[in-house]
Amino acid sequence: MPDRVFPRGRGALLFLILSADALLLPSGLWLDALAAGVLALLIGTGWFALARKYRFADGFALLDRLPHGAARLADGLILVLAALLAVRTAFDLAGFLHEMALPGLPVWLAGGVLLLCAGLLARHGLPALALWAVPSAWAAGGVIALSLLLSLPDWSLPRLTLSTLLAPAGLFRVQGTVFGHALFVLLFTGDDPDLPQTRAALTGVACAALALALSGLRAAAVLGTRCAAALPYPAYTAAGVFAIGDFLQRSEALFGAALSLCFLARAALLLAVCRACLNRLRTRRKQPVSAPPAV
Amino acid sequence: MKRLLLLCLLPLVLTGCAGAPDAGDLLPILTAGVSMDADGGLELTTEAVRQEELEGTASSTYLTARGDSPDDLFAQADALTANSLYFSHARTFIIDESLARAGLRPLVGSLLDRGDVRLTLRLAVARDAEADDLVRAEAVAAQLPGEALGDLLDLRAEQGDLPDLPLSAAADALLAGADFSLPALTLTDDGRVLPDGQADFRLGRLAGFSGGDTHA
Numbered sequence: 001m002p003d004r005v006f007p008r009g010r011g012a013l014l015f016l017i018l019s020a021d022a023l024l025l026p027s028g029l030w031l032d033a034l035a036a037g038v039l040a041l042l043i044g045t046g047w048f049a050l051a052r053k054y055r056f057a058d059g060f061a062l063l064d065r066l067p068h069g070a071a072r073l074a075d076g077l078i079l080v081l082a083a084l085l086a087v088r089t090a091f092d093l094a095g096f097l098h099e100m101a102l103p104g105l106p107v108w109l110a111g112g113v114l115l116l117c118a119g120l121l122a123r124h125g126l127p128a129l130a131l132w133a134v135p136s137a138w139a140a141g142g143v144i145a146l147s148l149l150l151s152l153p154d155w156s157l158p159r160l161t162l163s164t165l166l167a168p169a170g171l172f173r174v175q176g177t178v179f180g181h182a183l184f185v186l187l188f189t190g191d192d193p194d195l196p197q198t199r200a201a202l203t204g205v206a207c208a209a210l211a212l213a214l215s216g217l218r219a220a221a222v223l224g225t226r227c228a229a230a231l232p233y234p235a236y237t238a239a240g241v242f243a244i245g246d247f248l249q250r251s252e253a254l255f256g257a258a259l260s261l262c263f264l265a266r267a268a269l270l271l272a273v274c275r276a277c278l279n280r281l282r283t284r285r286k287q288p289v290s291a292p293p294a295v
Numbered sequence: 296m297k298r299l300l301l302l303c304l305l306p307l308v309l310t311g312c313a314g315a316p317d318a319g320d321l322l323p324i325l326t327a328g329v330s331m332d333a334d335g336g337l338e339l340t341t342e343a344v345r346q347e348e349l350e351g352t353a354s355s356t357y358l359t360a361r362g363d364s365p366d367d368l369f370a371q372a373d374a375l376t377a378n379s380l381y382f383s384h385a386r387t388f389i390i391d392e393s394l395a396r397a398g399l400r401p402l403v404g405s406l407l408d409r410g411d412v413r414l415t416l417r418l419a420v421a422r423d424a425e426a427d428d429l430v431r432a433e434a435v436a437a438q439l440p441g442e443a444l445g446d447l448l449d450l451r452a453e454q455g456d457l458p459d460l461p462l463s464a465a466a467d468a469l470l471a472g473a474d475f476s477l478p479a480l481t482l483t484d485d486g487r488v489l490p491d492g493q494a495d496f497r498l499g500r501l502a503g504f505s506g507g508d509t510h511a
Contacts, residue, residue: 099410105380137361223414229409237414241463283343 002028002233005280007197009130011135014185014204015211019140020262022215022235023096029174030216036174037209040182044205049197051191059187060280072284073141082184086270090114090145100233100257126188126272129265134263137204143258144211147216147239147251154241155221170186177211179205179215181266184273235259321381325355325441328426329368329402336361338370339392340427341380342441355376355439364463365405382412388462389419389480391426395494395501399441403466414463416501417448420494422479422504429480432488444488451490468511470501479504 006076018040025033046268063071069125076240103108121129189197220235222241228234236259326342339360346353358375362368373379389408390399399418406412421429434443452459457478460468468475474497481491492507 103410223463224471226470227407227414227463227467228406230466230470237463240413241415 005199006127006130007195009127009133010185010189010197011200011202011204013126013130013132013135013265013269014182014201015208016133016140016265018184018208019144019179019211020259020266021258022144022212023218023256023263024092025174025178025235027216027219027223027238028225029211029236030220032174033178033216034209034213036179037205038203038223039175039214040179040209041202043179044186044202045198047189048191048201053187056190057192058190059173060276061190067283072281075277075284077279078184078187079274079281082273082277083268085181086267087111087115089263089267089270090118093260093267096233096236096256097260101160101253102238102259105192113268113272114264118264118271121264121268122271122275124170124277125275126269129268129272133265136265139205140258140261141211143254144215147255147258148214150251151218151222151239151242155218156219156224174212183268184269187273187276194229212229308413310492321374322378323381323384325385325439326387326389326444327382327385327431328389328391328430330421330426331394332399336363336396337365338427339368341372341428342430342464343345343380343382344384344439344441353439355441359427360490364407365402369405369409377426382409384410384452385416386415386441387419387422387448388476389421389426389429391421392494392501395420395496398500399465399469399496400499403462403469407426412462414461414466416462417445417452417464417478418465419448419462419478420478420501420504422491422507423495424480424482428482429488432482432486435487440488444480447490448490451478457490472498476505479507481507 051057054062056065063074066074091107091111093114094107097110098107100107121132156197161169185201189201215235215238219228219238222238223231223234230240231237236256238249239255306451323344324341325344327344328340330338330340332440338413339362341360342355342357344353345356350378358380360368360372368382376478379507381394390402400479406416407493430440434440436443438446450458458476460475460477465475465477474495476493476495478487478490479492479494483489490507492504494504
């Protein structure tokens with residue numbers, strides 16, 4: 001019987017790592033986020049079609065088909081890129097926490113602590129991370145959806161200017177900065193008859209594209225296009241426009257916590273990629289050049 | 296075990312043990328008013344909430360700071376005491392007529408730059424009164440003056456008697472170069488704050504007042 005836990009975990013991980021950018025994405029790019037999501041779905045579909053055709057279980061298995069030197073070089077490049085992106089992710093979140101929530105907490109300290117937490121999450125590799133991702137994605141996705149739903153009465157569509165509605169120039173920017181992170185998850189996905197993962201992965205990408213686009217649209221509709229453009233974290237600020245009685249006065253804090261979870265998942269995934277690449281480089285060093293590479 | 300010890304130490308790093316200010320070091324502001332003198336200097340009056348004990352009654356305390364520009368003004372205000380001013384609970388920001396006529400853009404820009412200012416903050420313009428006097432006016436009900444004023448403006452805006460324009464909407468209109476109106480506030484002879492029509496802005500500057508019971 002196919003194991004559906006890990007595919008679902010991969011989908012959840014994709015949702016988390018892509019939704020993180022709802023915090024940083026300029027609200028004017030909400031339509032571009034949607035278009036980039038559709039493009040990412042097409043790329044994902046193509047990836048799984050390729051995996052079926054050429055029968056590779058994941059991206060690393062595909063790398064193993066390269067010549068020994070080229071595979072080592074690819075592993076090294078992925079390792080460096082993932083490490084740099086992990087540091088940037090942790091410090092993006094640390095900057096947000098410093099500016100909006102904990103001004104007394106130095107950015108370097110918050111960034112270091114977040115990297116440490118991400119490292120602890122990533123230490124058992126992707127399977128454990130994917131298992132952790134399922135409840136986290138439900139929690140973060142639930143908060144994002146609830147926040148969007150509760151703020152609906154405050155939306156004012158006349159505040160959306162034409163420049164917001166017709167700005168497809170940012171498509172490739174969003175594709176690179178946001179959906180580029182999905183490539184790291186693809187390293188762990190492919191064609192495995194025991195783990196049918198296409199549907200879960202594409203669902204994760206689609207939900208993340210929707211969360212990104214709706215968060216940006218909400219910011220522009222609630223704050224106004226120009227006001228949102230003048231703020232460093234418009235999606236976060238827009239989440240605070242409504243209050244429910246006396247017990248939920250700071251709803252943006254919940255929204256920020258959900259997105260912080262997404263950032264933590266992204267940093268953990270990138271560190272898991274680093275760990276996998278390091279292991280592969282070590283294994284290759286021990287193997288003779290003529291031996292078939294380990295999968 | 297080493298990891299567990301490390302995790303136990305982390306909360307110490309994140310809180311006041313690292314010398315970082317915590318919530319107790321912040322001075323919550325309820326209402327603020329800014330006015331401009333003849334030389335272009337700005338004066339900020341803030342109503343801060345002071346509560347000695349958790350179960351004790353809160354009381355208002357007033358602080359005044361001066362500066363050359365809105366950014367300088369907020370920096371001077373933050374430096375007044377050991378506690379940083381915290382605008383997250385602020386409900387009303389009153390602007391003097393002279394400053395409103397000079398233009399709101401620098402002030403609104405400074406407010407947007409502050410991470411602690413919520414965009415649900417209501418801007419209002421002082422009409423035939425000083426912003427400082429409006430901030431310091433007593434409340435009729437047994438409430439903090441800033442709370443009472445915030446409730447009054449919310450109620451009148453809901454009833455449609457006043458422009459319902461929080462900071463986000465005012466900033467958007469200002470940045471778009473659109474006309475907009477803010478509530479006008481005045482001081483009665485017995486020292487109460489009352490809404491008094493609206494202040495109409497064109498190109499970010501006060502063009503005049505309209506409506507209001509005392510000017511009918």
